[in-house]
Amino acid sequence: MILSILAMAFREIRRHKMRSALTTLGIVIGVGSVVALVTVGEASSAKVRADMAAMGNNLLQVFPGSARRGPVRTLARPFQEEDALAIRREVGSLALVAPLATHSGVAVAGNSNHFTNVWGTTEDYVEARGFRIGRGRVFRDSEQGVAVCVLGNTVRDKLFGDRDPIGESVRIGSLSCQVIGTLQAKGANAWGSDQDDFILMPLRTVQRRLKGSRDVNSILVSVSRESAIPRVKSQIESLMRERRKIRPGQEADFFVHDMKEVAEAMQEVTGTMTALLGTIAAVSLLVGGIGIMNIMLVSVTERTREIGIRMAIGATAGEVLLQFLMEAVVLSLLGGLGGVLFGLAASLGMSAALGLPPVFVPWIIGVAFVFAAAVGVFFGFFPARKAAMLHPIEALRHE
């Protein structure tokens, strides 16, 4: 019986191809946006997660903040290498600590030049950030002060192209240094900035020969366990307050940045966007549902005589209700099918445009069909009930 009713529903829909197609458009768009939304949302958070993993493990970064001098705020004084050593000495649960002295300038090799960042640090930096060595090696602690450098992939590409840079020399300002290694590429991060555009040098080399100061601009800390991050963070904060002689209650002139918080903030932005677009999807589904209700009401009126005939030959009110409800559900499920296809295509396009990896979320297909069916049942019920309530004789007399 159900099968026969289903067959009737398909037949009726086939009879009005154009009308059915237009009616389901709202559902197609609604379901399509839900599918695209979830898929693209999933792709972008996968990307953020991957970026976070690529950025390094459980990273904290200590930056100087701003200091108040009367009415003006200026950048607070930088750190010293001793601060990094103190952190390593006094805070537990640490994997790696790398001080960072930053400088920027034009790097020249042969006829090529490229404006980039120079990061003076220790070999721990490479591991903390999770960079992999491409060729050669990273400088050792014993090489602090020596003019050697390791190239990020972008710099290597810009200065040397396909040539092997190991043993070549790169000049930055008046400093000429020898390339001893290169790093593998990480690509762009979630913000779209190039993570491979830098040159690494030993900390002292940058301090003495490029900057001419003993300043450390930030300190990168890798925590051994994720669960230890909050404790480590507060320990570093109190240690640095002590070292920088900040009185209790006074505002700190530095801050400890948790990379995970950045990731979470990013997720939150994605979440807000998802909620917003989700509302649009819900509205389309609502409009689509009303469209179905409307067309079903038209259909019930048009087919009043048919309903009378069916009742006269023995269809119960329940069977008439089921028939029209089924038609609405089939219609919205067809819309759901179109929506799934449209949504998957749209999310592929959007992912490609946003530079996200293609992601397939299987459960969304199920959810899409459940949504579509629910819309069909909800908005199909009223017209179907109207059909079922008809009086057989009056229905037969219609028109």
Place this chain on the structure above:
Amino acid sequence: MTPLISLRKVCRVYGAGETAVWALRDVDLEIDEGDFVAIMGPSGSGKSTCMNILGCLDTPTSGTYRFRGIDVGSLDRTQRALLRRHAIGFVFQGFQLLGRTTALENVELPLIYQRVPKRERRRRAMEMLDAVGLAGREHHTPAELSGGQQQRVAIARALVTRPSLLLADEPTGNLDSARKFEILDLLLRMNRERGVTVVMVTHEPEMGEQAARRIVFRDGRVESDERLRPLEARTA
């Protein structure tokens, strides 16, 4: 033996108050299994109203209608639908076939509601179309059939479920006279061969002549009720 149909003091009033129309007034009527009844009478005398009540499409305002001893007034909508489905076949003046649907599918329709399996359904519908002389026209839609052929499809649809009662409200109303007698012969044959009780409304005296019993309505009452031919006791 309980009669197939029994009406007791049946009234049917349309509307209420000043504008109330008494379509049927205190109709008492009994029809036995296997009879062939012609219902006649002037326009507006309540023939169709009576047929609708007999067909369980409508219920009396007062009085009782018993079908095989069952008080139809005590049944709910669904039970009445089931009674129509299993025991009653209806043929209307305007054919009332589903448009854009083949003759075969029209005849199969009641069997769908009886949940007859597809193969069996097809076989019985074909057989019935053959019995009404429409073999070879199974796949024509009503628009592709003549009036007489459409009415034969309607008769096939009404009889395919093997009902005990066939109700025909002016089945020949808009057919030319040759077609009229074809349809009448078909109904007589079904009554004779299959033992279906037939109640047929007609305006034409020459058609009424052919029935076994003739009932004339006037102003919602039974004016006359005469037996033209004896009702043969049927042996099952």
